[in-house]
Amino acid sequence: MSWYSLLKYVHVLLAMTAVGSNLTYGIWQGAIVSRAPEHEGFVLRTIKFIDDRVANPCYLLLLLTGLTLQAVGHWGLQRHWISAAIILYVALLIVGLVFYTPALTRQVEAIELEGAQSVHYKAAAARATSFGVATLPIILAIVFMMVVKPSL
């Protein structure tokens, strides 16, 4: 087994962890907590924990392993699917770290200070949901570039 294959394996595992974790947020906030709204604070705190300690570190390691794979495998940055994936990754970082994570933090603060029925909480929840939804097409597009490698 080559170093390239081993690194690719780690890269795939990081992607599964990061993206798969992200996909569960909506299910917990929608289908699961709607049946037991008294646990909403717990759900948000745990999602925040997963986002900070699991998903986001994996996304950063994905960039590092991805760039290493590109160097070790001599793919070259001039391939369009690699440059497109990097541009999409930067867009994801902006939406994720600059908008979604702070919005989620404010949502957690609002539910703990003012409760789930407060106007502030509802506004924070709507904001976090829109940013969360905005990350999804970007993630799907990055995975598409990585798997299909379209010539563009």
Add this chain to the structure above:
Amino acid sequence: MTWYLLLKYIHVLLGITAVGTNITYAVWNTRGAREKEHLSFALRGVSFLDRRVANPAYGLLLLTGLALVWVGGWGFKRWIISSLFLFVLLIVVAVGFYSRTMNRQIEVLEKEGESSPAYQRLAAQAQRVGIILIVIVLAIIFMMVVKPVS
């Protein structure tokens, strides 16, 4: 884009959904155990994800995987046979042991409480089976990505 690549994309997305969902179970269980008033809810949530998201995604992974073998003309190479064997093992452990243990865990938690010996035994059992499942999943992904044996 070919049908093969489209199918591969769907296969990868299903893999991400199934495995990524599984990976979060440990966090929900640990956080639930720390905040005991939410433990039952956390276990029920994990059980919901397992039944409605992860397990259906695993089922579709098998179907799309077999379709990829057929469309791509791979044939039953050793890494594919090994993965299929591991997949069967995964289903046996997941459906036969993990889901059953988790259901028992929820029942015992609600009847006897978190500190009861029966609950503690089931929680430890679920944790052990969960670790075994993760090892099998890692091995399947290894076969799929590295294709170590032709």
